[in-house]
Amino acid sequence: MIFRQLFDGLSCTYTYILGNEETGEALIIDPVLEKTEHYVRLLDELGLKLVKALDTHLHADHVTALGALRDRLGCITVMGRQSAVDMVSMRLDDGDVIELGDISLRALHTPGHTDDSYCYLMADRVFTGDTLLIRGTGRTDFQNGDPVAGYHSVFEKLLSLPGDTLVYPGHDYKGDTLSTIAEEKAHNPRLQVSGADEYAAIMDNLNLPNPKMMDVAVAANLTIGASVFDPMVEENTLCVAEARRCMEKDEALFIDLREAPERRKAGVIPGSLHAPYAELSGHIQPGGMLRELAAGNARTMILYCAHGERSALALRALKDAGMENVRHLGGGFDAWMRDGGPAAGR
Numbered sequence: 001m002i003f004r005q006l007f008d009g010l011s012c013t014y015t016y017i018l019g020n021e022e023t024g025e026a027l028i029i030d031p032v033l034e035k036t037e038h039y040v041r042l043l044d045e046l047g048l049k050l051v052k053a054l055d056t057h058l059h060a061d062h063v064t065a066l067g068a069l070r071d072r073l074g075c076i077t078v079m080g081r082q083s084a085v086d087m088v089s090m091r092l093d094d095g096d097v098i099e100l101g102d103i104s105l106r107a108l109h110t111p112g113h114t115d116d117s118y119c120y121l122m123a124d125r126v127f128t129g130d131t132l133l134i135r136g137t138g139r140t141d142f143q144n145g146d147p148v149a150g151y152h153s154v155f156e157k158l159l160s161l162p163g164d165t166l167v168y169p170g171h172d173y174k175g176d177t178l179s180t181i182a183e184e185k186a187h188n189p190r191l192q193v194s195g196a197d198e199y200a201a202i203m204d205n206l207n208l209p210n211p212k213m214m215d216v217a218v219a220a221n222l223t224i225g226a227s228v229f230d231p232m233v234e235e236n237t238l239c240v241a242e243a244r245r246c247m248e249k250d251e252a253l254f255i256d257l258r259e260a261p262e263r264r265k266a267g268v269i270p271g272s273l274h275a276p277y278a279e280l281s282g283h284i285q286p287g288g289m290l291r292e293l294a295a296g297n298a299r300t301m302i303l304y305c306a307h308g309e310r311s312a313l314a315l316r317a318l319k320d321a322g323m324e325n326v327r328h329l330g331g332g333f334d335a336w337m338r339d340g341g342p343a344a345g346r
């Protein structure tokens, strides 16, 4: 595995790149907008293709690079189910697993610092975002923060991990780079408490000023998907009712862009073909599955994903490649299920 811990001096944010040497695929955790060029260059130098960009939570102290990386490199944006961010390609629940070849990350929902805080657990290490810092914990006084929830997240989800699990936090203001669960259990001053009430009393009396970037960062981070909207996409978006009418008249060929674990968990539109978004460029090239299907098929190709974000991006890519009879399902499989569309298990 290729592993990089990168630092943004302005917000004291740590960003992590994980790369799979065999597949050449990479993911990035908590990227900072101003560092986008640096990430793009480094990934290129390391020979890695970025397939996923994850945020541990909605950040208040820096603007995320999720949108910029998605637009530059075509990666999938990933956050927790609870996130209020407008357009996230893949939303995680507690226990969901993100795979990068044989590297896997388990999402742990750890509300407290914010209600959408997640930690990502790998075999020997955990990326704790602001839930657990080195000798500290993330503040709980804004963005639906909750010190009691934070206590349970830290004590039940994180401190129950093996003591030698490496802790890679989302920030450090003193220059420390990593710790372990055992070290934090023994020496983190916030964790030397008898219970949730004592922890909440400490957290409620920190009296911290708001982060300098808060007003700018939160607003910007809520709308990372804004650039997805373009007239071509709007024109070629089908609502669930329209897509179902196509299906009933046997005029639709559904293409599922989600990943295998998402399909297994949520189900699929019956009869749909699978073309994961990460493999899209291969499917669009001459000889690729979607290119062949578009050429030899009178039915309308309807792209869908979980929420309609990946399918909007893929629609643009297919149109740019000259494919005409393509639409995408607005709101994705989520909307399909909400509106009573038929589903099959997978």
Ligand SMILES: [Fe+2]
Pocket: 057, 058, 059, 060, 061, 113, 130, 138
């Ligand atoms: Fe934070």
